[in-house]
Amino acid sequence: MNPRETLDTIIDQCVDASGIPLPGKGDTLARWQLLATIGTEFGAVGIKLFEAHADALAILAEVADVTPPSATRWAVWAAEPPDAKVLCKVSVDTDTRALAASTRMRNGEPVLLNGRKAWCSGASGVTHALLTCHDSEGASRLAVIDLHGPGVTITTDGWLAVGMAATCSGDVLLENCPALCIGGDRAYLDRPGFWHGGAGIAACWYGAVLPLADAVRRTVSQRKDPHAAAHLGAIDGALESAAALLRETAAWIDAHPADNAFVPAMRLRTVVEAAAQTVLHRAGHVLGAGPLCRNGRLAALYADLPVFLRQSHAERDLAALGLAVAEPVTEPETLDRYRL
Incomplete structure (x- = not known):
């Protein structure tokens, strides 16, 4: 399908009459669940196109108080x-x-x-x-x-x-x-929703990588190979950790919709990217070349996901997060940050 056909199909199948939930309005988790589901069902290309459409609608609502006609893309x-x-x-x-x-x-x-x-x-x-x-x-x-x-x-x-x-x-x-x-000068960047949208990308990455994890699970279920099982154990831990932080960050955004969400968003992006990279690496070891060459869905993911994940800036993002959490540097606050 071409981009328009892909986007139309996703919207027709996945978006109901109530529309796409907006971030920071109490339904951020529902929005991210939708993004993740589309990533799983339609792959990296499909969710890339849909997320941009959804992000534009959120920006228009935040900056211009506008809801465009449903037929627009x-x-x-x-x-x-x-x-x-x-x-x-x-x-x-x-x-x-x-x-x-x-x-x-x-x-x-x-x-x-x-x-x-x-x-x-x-x-x-x-x-x-x-x-x-x-x-x-x-x-x-x-x-x-x-x-x-x-x-x-x-x-x-x-x-x-x-x-x-x-x-x-x-x-x-x-x-x-x-x-x-x-809007005015820097209307795109200087708004609470900028990092709400940046965090939402992580839900897209998360959903898109799930078919690879499922392929590994099926392989282990059928073959009981201990080495493959070890890879699946690592994949399970990475994805469960990412899912927990997705839920926690969505709740934080809904509880603090006007606050600067840079740290929660950047933390989420780095954690989910690491989980996705874990899945890509370990799934390749388990599945081997066969499924990646003869299964169109998995082959597309291995081609598309490394490019899609580069919406992250890797070590630069980690450095920006580290500098942000280092301020202020008083010892009690540093300790309190990581208490359960």
């Missing part, structure tokens, strides 16, 4: 490598009425966008996108665009991946593209 593009920047220019005369109507956007600021946006996952499969850009003074802004509107060219430039290839994450070129800016 969304992406969020915030990568800003040095060679791909988008500039926005206020343009009160730009006709954005069609864009406002199609998104139910009431208070957006009309602008024109010019530049190249990189790493645009699912660009060929969505109707609209939220993207970061910069105004003439260098301030970071958040803009809404219509992918089928004027001034938009979707390319496959820069996307040579084998893993996650089906997300079609090329570059998007913008030339005098009408857009609506929402």
